[in-house]
Amino acid sequence: MPDSPASPGPASSVTPRFAILVAGGSGTRMGAGRPKQFLELLGEPVLLHTLRRFTEASLRVQECVVVLPPDQFDSWQQLCAQHHVAIAHTVVAGGHSRWASVRNGLAHLKSHTAGTVAVHDGVRPLVTISVIEATYAAAEAYGAAVAAVAPKDSVRSVSQQGSFALDRSRLRLVQTPQCFELQLLQRAYQLPELTTFTDDASVVEDLHPIQLVAGDYRNLKITTPEDLVLAEALLQAPSH
Numbered sequence: 362m363p364d365s366p367a368s369p370g371p372a373s374s375v376t377p378r379f380a381i382l383v384a385g386g387s388g389t390r391m392g393a394g395r396p397k398q399f400l401e402l403l404g405e406p407v408l409l410h411t412l413r414r415f416t417e418a419s420l421r422v423q424e425c426v427v428v429l430p431p432d433q434f435d436s437w438q439q440l441c442a443q444h445h446v447a448i449a450h451t452v453v454a455g456g457h458s459r460w461a462s463v464r465n466g467l468a469h470l471k472s473h474t475a476g477t478v479a480v481h482d483g484v485r486p487l488v489t490i491s492v493i494e495a496t497y498a499a500a501e502a503y504g505a506a507v508a509a510v511a512p513k514d515s516v517r518s519v520s521q522q523g524s525f526a527l528d529r530s531r532l533r534l535v536q537t538p539q540c541f542e543l544q545l546l547q548r549a550y551q552l553p554e555l556t557t558f559t560d561d562a563s564v565v566e567d568l569h570p571i572q573l574v575a576g577d578y579r580n581l582k583i584t585t586p587e588d589l590v591l592a593e594a595l596l597q598a599p600s601h
């Protein structure tokens with residue numbers, strides 16, 4: 362990514378790292394009998410793959426908050442028992458939208474006054490440790506950083522007048538993790554929710570510039586049925 366900000370802040374390798382894995386959605390587009398975060402990939406729930414990656418020791422994440430639909434707490438507990446999960450994490454109830462779920466996750470971290478927090482979709486189980494580390498490191502240096510990739514397809518904008526080509530060299534497809542200085546994200550999530558919010562960067566950007574970090578094309582968001590097929594294939598690929 363050729364996106365470079367003015368200058369980094371002081372390097373701070375000792376501030377605590379937190380993670381909020383948002384998995385409070387219902388998976389309407391997947392159309393499965395249960396929320397997609399609980400569907401299996403190579404025999405394990407999508408969310409468990411994601412949790413394993415964020416709790417990898419080298420990342421030094423101090424606390425991992427998992428946000429779930431309130432009516433799915435028991436399902437998750439059963440899945441954890443079934444898969445012998447001994448990974449420390451805190452479960453928090455989600456809200457009516459992704460924004461509300463992130464806000465609930467952040468509320469759980471309110472006693473902390475400093476640190477860096479990653480927000481990551483529970484349904485992006487293929488995120489690599491190197492992308493997570495790079496995004497935390499960029500947020501530690503610049504305050505706000507998100508993973509993104511360049512589009513591979515041509516892109517057109519549509520309107521009632523028709524459609525027209527966009528310059529894709531100026532566009533990025535935004536992924537998660539999205540990492541922020543904790544107090545910055547707490548301030549941003551005190552503002553009212555807007556319908557234009559689709560991610561955390563859109564919530565923060567009026568308060569602070571967003572640094573883009575090289576994401577990964579494999580870091581797909583499980584959204585529709587074909588994504589499960591792709592994700593299983595990628596998980597079995599040698600580089601994963």
Ligand SMILES: Nc1ccn([C@@H]2O[C@H](COP(=O)(O)OP(=O)(O)OP(=O)(O)O)[C@@H](O)[C@H]2O)c(=O)n1
Pocket residue numbers: 383384385386387388389390391396397398428455456457458459460462463482483484485582583584
């Ligand atoms: N109220 C919500 C809505 C979404 N999410 C989470 O935000 C991430 C991205 O959302 P999306 O892919 O849209 O998930 P769903 O809302 O479950 O899917 P859909 O829009 O198809 O219903 C997912 O990990 C999802 O669980 C959440 O925590 N709380």
Ligand SMILES: C[C@](O)(CO)[C@H](O)COP(=O)(O)O
Pocket residue numbers: 459482535536537559560561582
């Ligand atoms: C946060 C996100 O994954 C970044 O690409 C995306 O915006 C989530 O979108 P959705 O509308 O919840 O599918």
